[in-house]
Amino acid sequence: MATIKHVSEHAGVSQATVSRVINGTSRVSHDKKLKVEKAIKELGYRPNSIAQALASSRTGSVGIVVPELGGPFFSGILHCIEENLRRFGYHAVVTAGSNTEQGQRESVEFLLGRRVDALILHTQHLSDDYLIALEEQGVPVVLVNRFIPEMALSCIDIDxxxxxxxxxxxxxxxxxxxxxxxxxxxxxxxxxxxxxxxxxxxxxxxxxxxxxxxxxxxxxxxxxxxxxxxxxxxxxxxxxxxxxxxxxxxxxxxxxxxxxxxxxxxxxxxxxxxxxxxxxxxxxxxxxxxPIERMSTEAVQLTIQKLNKNKRDVNFKLSPSLVVRNSVKDLLNTL
CATH class of the missing domain: 3.40.50.2300 (Response regulator)
Incomplete structure (x- = not known):
């Protein structure tokens, strides 16, 4: 996925110039504008609507993508994230991306079009490169139950x-x-x-x-x-x-x-x-x-940190624990 950096290098101008052409926030010489527009076309770069929205205002909403809305696992994650977001004055915009790359990408694009302030993603099918590019474009992204080394400070994972x-x-x-x-x-x-x-x-x-x-x-x-x-x-x-x-x-x-x-x-x-x-x-x-509740809490904490540029205590790696019930036979103490 092409980024602003790629466009600037291709056009031979600064990233700030590319940004000004995309957002129309200030005048750019006709020559540079043509170079940027040509580079955008040749690279297939699509300006990111959330990055543009953040330049001017916020919507008070956070986009969430999960593979499916049903089932106790994902419904539990959604409930906890939504509840924690409300404590900070944010509303959740939720979409199910299915278990396909195309479906999850469409969900992300939909949320970007809604100009959400940030994204919390539970996605296994989107490529590392796609997610890294989102972050490079200025999108505040938090990944749950996934780890990408290049996005280590944006991932909440369990061991x-x-x-x-x-x-x-x-x-x-x-x-x-x-x-x-x-x-x-x-x-x-x-x-x-x-x-x-x-x-x-x-x-x-x-x-x-x-x-x-x-x-x-x-x-x-x-x-x-x-x-x-x-x-x-x-x-x-x-x-x-x-x-x-x-x-x-x-x-x-x-x-x-x-x-x-x-x-x-x-x-x-x-x-x-x-x-x-x-x-x-x-x-x-x-x-x-x-630890669904803990993961959801940490994801929201990290999201708020990214939005408000403040330091919050975030646990990026959570530990699972054993829950003993009655489905395992003790062979050592069986007569």
Whole structure:
């Protein structure tokens, strides 16, 4: 994505001159104006409406993009962000970008067109380059549940690797040595982190990682069902399953139940996220708590810091924690 810097270099003028041509805030010589307009056309640069709005006024709104509006995970994030924004006098403008790059880009462009003062994004499909370019154009951006090194001071993330390790270590402590893993889509950084934590816990326990015990899914109940069926068809021996989110754990649970396999008597099960429904499963699902409220609070704190240019205490890396319920069998103390 072309930026003002690219346009200035292509036209051989300063970035300030490019800005003046775009915003029409002051006179620019006809020659320089033609050069800038030619560079904009050749590079396909589209002036950013939010950057222009910030030059003159604010709307008192913050744009939020999430993949979907339904479900306890994203609805929880939206509720917490909206509640915290109101405390600072801001309103949320929310849009669902779906799980595609095109859908998420369209959501961002829509919000920019609405001249929101800042963006809070939960997006895994937008490229690093696209997001970096937004920030370079002067858009106050905060990313949640994602880390981009070039935007380190704009990212609120949790330690997914620690979470995956915690889940696997708990199963190991309960005497399980043959542990299957249902991962999220491995093109997503959070899924890769959780798988890495699972793998590291096994290695530190002196156990060999076995790819046949790993099945990739899509962070949904339906894909959890298919992933669990694949594991059972492989006829690999395992006594426990770590599902990288609770929705996939629910899907896995239904498959085990339909096959007459009892949780936790026959197979133990642990999830990730600690969504509300996890406590109402029978037996209650042991899981890793995703600090949704804390992440949302930190995201708003960082957004306000960016808008008001003031220093606020922000925790950029949050730690997950283990929530023990009844879905894991203790093999060490079983007669």
């Amino acid at each position: 997914n690797e620690v979470g995956g390790k915690l889940a696997t270590q708990y199963l190991l402590q309960m005497g399980h040595t043959k542990i299957a893993c249902i991962t999220g889509p491995l093109d997503k950084s959070d899924a890769r982190g959780r798988l890495q934590g699972y793998r590291r816990a096994l290695e530190e326990a002196g156990l060999e990682y076995d790819g046949a015990l790993v099945s990739e899914a899509g962070f949904t109940e339906e894909t959890g069902v298919s992933a669990m069926k694949k594991l059972l068809k492989r006829e690999c021996e395992f006594t426990a399953v770590f599902a990288s989110n609770d929705h996939m754990a629910f899907g896995a649970f239904e498959v085990l139940k339909s096959e007459g396999i009892s949780v936790p008597q026959d197979i133990s099960l642990i999830g990730f996220d600690n969504i509300l429904f996890a406590r109402y499963l029978t037996p209650g699902l042991t899981t890793i708590n995703f």
